[in-house]
Amino acid sequence: MGTRLVRLTVALVSLVALGTSACTTTITGTPTSSGSIITQTDPDEPGGVDPSFIENTDDGPIDRLAAAVLTDLRSYWTETFPATFGGEWKDLSGGYYSVDTADDDAPTPPCVDKPTDVEGNAFYCPNADVMAWDRAALLPVLRERFGEAAVMLVLAHEMGHAVQRRAGLTVEKQQESPDEYPTILIEAQADCYAGAFVRWVVDDNATHLQLAADGMDSALESLITFRDPIGTEQTDEGAHGDAFDRVSAFQDGYDEGATLCSEMSVDNRVFTQSGFRDASDAANGGNLDFAQLFESIEPTLEQYFDSLVTQRGKQWRQPQLAPTDERPDCAGDQGPVAFCPDSTEISFDTGDELPRIHTTIGDYATGTLLASRYALSALTELQKPTEGEEAQHDTVCLAGAFTGSLLGLEDQFLSPGDLDEAIQVLLAYDYAARDMAGQGIDTGFERVRDFRKGVLEGDKTCGLD
Structure with missing residues (x-):
């Protein structure tokens, strides 16, 4: 089998290139100030974040925002992982990659063949322990449409997949027990971990990020753009969940914290996604x-x-x-x-x-x-x-x-x-x-x-x- 990527595929009204399976309907609207994060991302200012730890960074505003989010994410999991799982947090050994998908000659991150493979996406690759994102056609579009909170949510979701691997949920375990670990559960758990992190930010625990509680609407609006195409069965191999499933998982993490997320299973999780009943319905x-x-x-x-x-x-x-x-x-x-x-x-x-x-x-x-x-x-x-x-x-x-x-x-x-x-x-x-x-x-x-x-x-x- 080839490398398995855990990724988000997004459709944003033709502004982001669609993957072969991506086809969603999104609500209209523009971002409001409540959807923005107050960040200190300038490394030349006190408390600023140096994005040089990001591979292939252009040192631009998008990667500086990503660096601020990732720095606080690593702080959150350094604090939260031991209390949740009983072990120490280990940072991604393969690192973090910013990809300029508008440039065919841009450096290619691990786990893909060419930069355009990342177009419109962010992913975590467990084989290389790498996170990568499209800085040209994903993160800036999310920020423009929904505010900076959307960028935080996407990166927090991908870090959630890294958390799963460190907690023992390996690719091999998924492949051996697909009924116990369906993709829709894996994705819901990552959404839940993202919600737990966002609550930590809202509670003013982060160093570089601040988000008011009334800024959550923009975050949820961005999340539902990542829902599966209408009619997808929850048993499909690549199912991520409908908007109700994804928002539910995020809110559960936000309200209850990472421990609840870690305990999610097919036995205690209700999913509402379903396929069409008949040809007329479709x-x-x-x-x-x-x-x-x-x-x-x-x-x-x-x-x-x-x-x-x-x-x-x-x-x-x-x-x-x-x-x-x-x-x-x-x-x-x-x-x-x-x-x-x-x-x-x-x-x-x-x-x-x-x-x-x-x-x-x-x-x-x-x-x-x-x-x-x-x-x-x-x-x-x-x-x-x-x-x-x-x-x-x-x-x-x-x-x-x-x-x-x-x-x-x-x-x-x-x-x-x-x-x-x-x-x-x-x-x-x-x-x-x-x-x-x-x-x-x-x-x-x-x-x-x-x-x-x-x-x-x-x-x-x-x-x-």
């Missing part, structure tokens, strides 16, 4: 058109929330769907979908914004927003708070719980990519978290966290009991 990319989505989801929403309310001793008043050609204004500014308590209706915009969200993100972006308004209706019937932080978190959680109830049901409409669409709409908009007064949760990171809790743990975790 032909439409797993998406229903706007009208079909409402026809398909309405009975399922009614059944789920009727059961949720009546099981708690209350009577469910089924809300009626009420299309309108403008933004609903019946109770606070809830966005393009609103629960109207006086008329017991769920009003939704058919004229502009909601159809646009449906088209640009996907059908379950609409489904997620609609489920959150049914959730607000249920909170009303259960006489739970419908305004304030508690209501905001419970609403998103219940939208997740409804979604989780659909997983694995063959006669339901959830398709590959639907959970990814939920993640994207939660990161891009606060609508699913808005309460009856039109107030929502500020960060997509928190909205995704609440939604995931509902998906994975059910409605009993959503503040109802």
Whole structure:
């Protein structure tokens, strides 16, 4: 067998060259200041980082940023590895390589045949204990689109693969026990380690990097660009996970730390990635058109929330769907979908914004927003708070719980990519978290966290009991 690379393949709207298997859909948007890292990367300034330890460096701003990230990463694992695994951290024996993929005559790093083999990618090669990245068409594009936090996340993920090898997860062990160590688990663990490191940075433990907690949205937006193509089976040899799987692993590391990551296994990890159910599902990319989505989801929403309310001793008043050609204004500014308590209706915009969200993100972006308004209706019937932080978190959680109830049901409409669409709409908009007064949760990171809790743990975790 040839050298096996552990790598990220990215598609960034034609700005980055695609690998043969890379084909993803990304959300639109531009980076904000919250997605940037405050770094000291100039070696001529106090506390600056000298990038000369990077092979083939051009000493430019991208490699200086990479050097700052790698220096803090090595400090983190020097501190964390002994407590997690009981041994000392050993730096990469093969070193770190910056690759100018725009130059055919550029030096070639170990494990590949030519510089262009690295185009649009970063990888860790266990055979040579080497990390390499494309400084021409990957890191600068990530920084421009998502902020410096995206560069930190990519390099932290690759270092996570180096951690796995030092913890005893060898290529040979993977090959001998593929069912125990599928690629999707290996990649999730690396995402988890990246999340643990980023939390260490957010907690102001790093020397060269600083990132505010409200800067996590840009990091997650960059992470979902590395998801697998829609319809990839989780058992595929090169599967990395859908956006829900990847964000889940990252957030688990961020919230719980490296020890939880080290204990991840096929026995305790739930993956949601799945292939298309049939040729029809594949032909439409797993998406229903706007009208079909409402026809398909309405009975399922009614059944789920009727059961949720009546099981708690209350009577469910089924809300009626009420299309309108403008933004609903019946109770606070809830966005393009609103629960109207006086008329017991769920009003939704058919004229502009909601159809646009449906088209640009996907059908379950609409489904997620609609489920959150049914959730607000249920909170009303259960006489739970419908305004304030508690209501905001419970609403998103219940939208997740409804979604989780659909997983694995063959006669339901959830398709590959639907959970990814939920993640994207939660990161891009606060609508699913808005309460009856039109107030929502500020960060997509928190909205995704609440939604995931509902998906994975059910409605009993959503503040109802």
